[in-house]
Amino acid sequence: GEDVEQSLFLSVREGDSSVINCTYTDSSSTYLYWYKQEPGAGLQLLTYIFSNMDMKQDQRLTVLLNKKDKHLSLRIADTQTGDSAIYFCAEMGAGTALIFGKGTTLSVSS
Amino acid sequence: EADIYQTPRYLVIGTGKKITLECSQTMGHDKMYWYQQDPGMELHLIHYSYGVNSTEKGDLSSESTVSRIRTEHFPLTLESARPSHTSQYLCASSEYGTGSYEQYFGPGTRLTVT
Numbered sequence: 658g659e660d661v662e663q664s665l666f667l668s669v670r671e672g673d674s675s676v677i678n679c680t681y682t683d684s685s686s687t688y689l690y691w692y693k694q695e696p697g698a699g700l701q702l703l704t705y706i707f708s709n710m711d712m713k714q715d716q717r718l719t720v721l722l723n724k725k726d727k728h729l730s731l732r733i734a735d736t737q738t739g740d741s742a743i744y745f746c747a748e749m750g751a752g753t754a755l756i757f758g759k760g761t762t763l764s765v766s767s
Numbered sequence: 768e769a770d771i772y773q774t775p776r777y778l779v780i781g782t783g784k785k786i787t788l789e790c791s792q793t794m795g796h797d798k799m800y801w802y803q804q805d806p807g808m809e810l811h812l813i814h815y816s817y818g819v820n821s822t823e824k825g826d827l828s829s830e831s832t833v834s835r836i837r838t839e840h841f842p843l844t845l846e847s848a849r850p851s852h853t854s855q856y857l858c859a860s861s862e863y864g865t866g867s868y869e870q871y872f873g874p875g876t877r878l879t880v881t
Contacts, residue, residue: 754800
């Protein structure tokens, strides 16, 4: 079945790079997404990558996709305290519904 | 900034009460979704809709019901609230048939049933 796995916690120091990893199981997923959730808020789309791409860069964010290993990563350069949040990886499931991972809590210390 | 709204943001209600969580979007999106987010933060799809008069159950069984009479409005109703319904409920919408299908989320309703 479809499943998305993420590590639950990541702690970094301000100014360092953060790398959040995700594995998915549905090789037919056409899009993969990264969402950010701040406390008490809904999910905010950070970026997405089409399955025929290996990499996508958007300012401080870099997404890497390894289709062979079904591995997706999100790198945040120069991590700031405002980046502290929960980050969700998601793949498109049947009927364009999204299958979410359990979320990675990123903690940034100054 | 996505234009999708949920009310109320917070609700505390007694067991057995009927409640409706409201969700509206002004983007003209055809598809709308309801997710339940448990304390461990995992999101579960409970309902979705492809358009007016279309509703489907999601992956997680839920005692709630939904309706889609207007494109912009997708309310979720619990006929008789129970403590097990305590959770965060997130509404989302997306375009249908074009683009990257990204979903735009509302701010959520945090429901507590006592």
